[in-house]
Amino acid sequence: GENVEQHPSTLSVQEGDSAVIKCTYSDSASNYFPWYKQELGKRPQLIIDIRSNVGEKKDQRIAVTLNKTAKHFSLHITETQPEDSAVYFCAASKSPGGYNKLIFGAGTRLAVHP
Amino acid sequence: GAVVSQHPSRVICKSGTSVKIECRSLDFQATTMFWYRQFPKQSLMLMATSNEGSKATYEQGVEKDKFLINHASLTLSTLTVTSAHPEDSSFYICSAPDRGLDYGYTFGSGTRLTVV
Numbered sequence: 001g002e003n004v005e006q007h008p009s010t011l012s013v014q015e016g017d018s019a020v021i022k023c024t025y026s027d028s029a030s031n032y033f034p035w036y037k038q039e040l041g042k043r044p045q046l047i048i049d050i051r052s053n054v055g056e057k058k059d060q061r062i063a064v065t066l067n068k069t070a071k072h073f074s075l076h077i078t079e080t081q082p083e084d085s086a087v088y089f090c091a092a093s094k095s096p097g098g099y100n101k102l103i104f105g106a107g108t109r110l111a112v113h114p
Numbered sequence: 115g116a117v118v119s120q121h122p123s124r125v126i127c128k129s130g131t132s133v134k135i136e137c138r139s140l141d142f143q144a145t146t147m148f149w150y151r152q153f154p155k156q157s158l159m160l161m162a163t164s165n166e167g168s169k170a171t172y173e174q175g176v177e178k179d180k181f182l183i184n185h186a187s188l189t190l191s192t193l194t195v196t197s198a199h200p201e202d203s204s205f206y207i208c209s210a211p212d213r214g215l216d217y218g219y220t221f222g223s224g225t226r227l228t229v230v
Contacts, residue, residue, distance in 0.1 A: 034218060043207060043221040044158070089157060099146045099211050102219055104158045 002027045004092050006105030014113055019077045021108045023090035026071070030092040033066060033073045034102070037086045044089060048075070051095070080112045116142045116212045120222030127198055127229055135193045135225045137208035144210035147191035148219075149183060152205040164191045198229040 003026040013019050025033075031052035036044035050057045050064045050073065057064050061080075066073040077084060088108045094100040117140040127133050137147055145166045150158040164170040164185035172178050180202075182194040195202055205224050212220040 032218075041205070041224070041226065043223050046218060049218060101148055101160055101163055102209065103160065104150075106157045 002030070002092070002101075002103045004090060004103050004105040006090050006108060008108060009106065010109045010111070012111045012113065013080055015080060015082060017080055019075075019080050019084070019110055019112075021075045021088055021090065021110075022072065023074070023092075023105050024070075024072050025092040025103075027092070027094070028071065029094045030071075031068075032093045032095045033064070034091050035062075035064060035075045036089045036091065036104075038089060038107075039086050047088075077110075080110075082112050082114055085110055085112045116140075116210075116220045118144070118208060118210050118220050118222040120208055120225060122225055123223060124226045125228070127227070129199055129229055130197055132194055132196045133198055133227060135195075135206055135208075135227075137191050137193075137210075137222045139189045139210055142210075142213065143188040144191065145188060146211055147185060148209045149181075149191075149193050150207045150209065152207065152224075158207065161193075195227065198227070200229045203227055203229045 006023045034049035035047050037047050038044045048062050048064050050066050061078045063076040090105040091102045093102045119138045121136050147164045149161045151161050152158045160173050161176045162170045162172040162183050164183045166185045166188050170183035185191040207224040208222040209219045
């Protein structure tokens, strides 16, 4: 079945450094790749997403890159701040319509130290 | 944006009893609802997909008779955990496709179930 692998499981950086989280997916039909930030006991919060018709997307300090050939996508956070500390999940689904199930990676616990 | 209202946010029940969790789409019609379970420090695992007016589709390893899903209307999907046991204690969260997010997904606020 569909599978999304995410690495690393934990990531510790100094404030101001960059953080990179990587994911690979198994289903070549996947073409929607969101990234979520989740705080303890809360719902996942969408921070950025990318669809298969683009290779990169950026929103201020956050960027996502996609390599469909390698079935690989990554989250890049620059100039990290303590408030970026949280658990981050990548996910993948087929589209169109969003009526396809969303499969999550295992998560990365990011700690940003002042 | 679109809102999915999930209730209750927390529930404690005794072993052997049943608990119902509701997810309502407040300003859009959710013909599909995805139900996830999240154990502490783990990822969101898809349990089942409900579709309005038809039977839910369960993921491999999820007991249909234990986790009853009903999607009787375009705005309401429910998950009933029957004969709950302590190992069912978890964070349950629903999600619906959201046209406002260009067919991304909107999540309910989650239900923390504790079975004692």
